[in-house]
Amino acid sequence: MFALPKVIIDKETGAALSGATATANRDKAAGEATDEHEGHLHNSDGSEASAAHTKASPEALGKLKSLLADYRKAGDDANKVKLAEQIAAQYTAIAKFDSAGYYYEQVAAARPGEKNYQKAADQYFEAFSFAATEERTKELGQKAQGLYNKVLQNNPANLDAKTNLAMTYIAAGEQPMQGIQLLREVITTNPNNEKALFNLGILSIQSGQYDKAVERFQHLVEVNPKHVQGNFYLAVSLAEIGKKEEARQVFTAAKKLDDNPEYQSSIDTELEKLK
Known part of the structure; x- marks a missing residue:
């Protein structure tokens, strides 16, 4: 059978996370552009979901290294936020989703709001969907949950955030019924929601x-x-x-x-x- 998704989320209709106090694993993209932010959990050996990760070009790595250097030196808050957004975009482009989530989270901390929280949550969720170990799945899931809950505090009607939040509960295995209940809430609100229908279908297969x-x-x-x-x-x-x-x-x-x-x-x- 075509492999069931590890995390039940459909990338077509749109599919990280590290604790803020976790010990950092330094991200080395091909040995360059080292990112030393605290809480960073990206595997530097490329063992995790390597098939899903793009190979960064020398140009992309050079640009990222320059942005990171500027970020560390930036004293002005507005400039730091702008650089964080650019760094996050660069990490997204090379599929380093947990790093992208970290920097979007810095943006959200400076500029709280639904959209910024969701940008960070979505990147962490992408990394969560590729997590290779139970421990990493748990850490990334918890990070995504915290951010998606902030999204829903700002906008309880955000069904995309509610669906992804549900899948972190289910895939992590700690609160599956809470996740299923959230999916049912999504279907009640929008019976044609593709992500919720897909995920509920996969859950039915798995059971x-x-x-x-x-x-x-x-x-x-x-x-x-x-x-x-x-x-x-x-x-x-x-x-x-x-x-x-x-x-x-x-x-x-x-x-x-x-x-x-x-x-x-x-x-x-x-x-x-x-x-």
């Missing part, structure tokens, strides 16, 4: 409730017929409840939605099982 998964994914592909993962998991769920011909039809149609070789291979494997 072996394939009939409920079919309902969620059918609804999702009605809302967005081109939802790649939604179509794939709808077919998987149909196959699991014995509706093989329907599953075959959905798999066949889903092959046209994404030419990614891994995705194509996964569908071919599933189709072979249906023979």
Whole structure:
């Protein structure tokens, strides 16, 4: 089966975190642009989600190193915030999401508000989704939770923040029911919310409730017929409840939605099982 997401979040409809008092692991991008901020947890050995991380160009590393040097020397608060935003953007571009979250968090500390809190939370959430260990998942999840709660304090109607917050509770395994309740609140507010439908569908698969998964994914592909993962998991769920011909039809149609070789291979494997 095409691998179930480690953190149940759909990147199509849009998918870090370190404690402020944690001991810093220094971020060395190809041995350059060393970032020494406290609370930084990015793995310097590249072991974590290496496939998802881009390789920074020498130009990008040089620019980042220069920005970090300017940031450390900056005395003016306004200039420091501006530099923090630029550094965060650079880290985002090279997929160092926890570092990006840290600097966006500095911006939010200086300029509190829904949008700035969410920028930081979203980057931490990206890093959380790639966390390679239980300890790191917990640390990043807690950081994201704190920031998403601040987003919701500013705007309780922010469904994207509520959905991501829910997934940190579920994926970290400490408060799964609280996360499920939040997803249900999102669906109650917006029955067509793609992220919530997708995540509830995946949760149904993981708990072996394939009939409920079919309902969620059918609804999702009605809302967005081109939802790649939604179509794939709808077919998987149909196959699991014995509706093989329907599953075959959905798999066949889903092959046209994404030419990614891994995705194509996964569908071919599933189709072979249906023979």
